[in-house]
Amino acid sequence: MSDEVKFAPCPFCRYGEVALSGIEDDAFIHCRDCGARGPDAENNDRDKATLNWNGAALRARHAKAVELVHDLAVMLEASVKLNSAYRFGIPAHANVLDTLVARAALQDRLDAFLSEEDKAT
Numbered sequence: 001m002s003d004e005v006k007f008a009p010c011p012f013c014r015y016g017e018v019a020l021s022g023i024e025d026d027a028f029i030h031c032r033d034c035g036a037r038g039p040d041a042e043n044n045d046r047d048k049a050t051l052n053w054n055g056a057a058l059r060a061r062h063a064k065a066v067e068l069v070h071d072l073a074v075m076l077e078a079s080v081k082l083n084s085a086y087r088f089g090i091p092a093h094a095n096v097l098d099t100l101v102a103r104a105a106l107q108d109r110l111d112a113f114l115s116e117e118d119k120a121t
């Protein structure tokens with residue numbers, strides 16, 4: 001399996017370069033850019049180290065996706081409230097600005113996530 005299994009890109013730093021390393025009898029994958037390190041695999045088991053890293057990377061990506069979906073739902077709720085405020089009168093200027101700034105920041109995070117997904121596949 002060793003040759004055909006690729007290391008998943010680092011999910012913590014927008015895909016820095018990852019490499020296989022070892023200390024004494026443990027093998028592990030680490031990111032050369034941010035220092036993230038996958039779980040150790042005993043007996044210098046490189047395949048296990050790769051599976052450990054890839055599993056951890058997948059869980060981290062999943063957690064990021066769940067967080068984004070949650071934040072999108074919060075943003076949607078804020079947008080609906082703002083829309084209602086427009087319907088029943090002029091909303092406070094600060095609320096509009098806060099919502100627009102938060103929406104732009106969320107859009108940036110979403111764009112970054114999706115572009116990372118493109119790189120990861």
Ligand SMILES: [Zn+2]
Nearest residue numbers: 010013031034
């Ligand atoms: Zn990294």
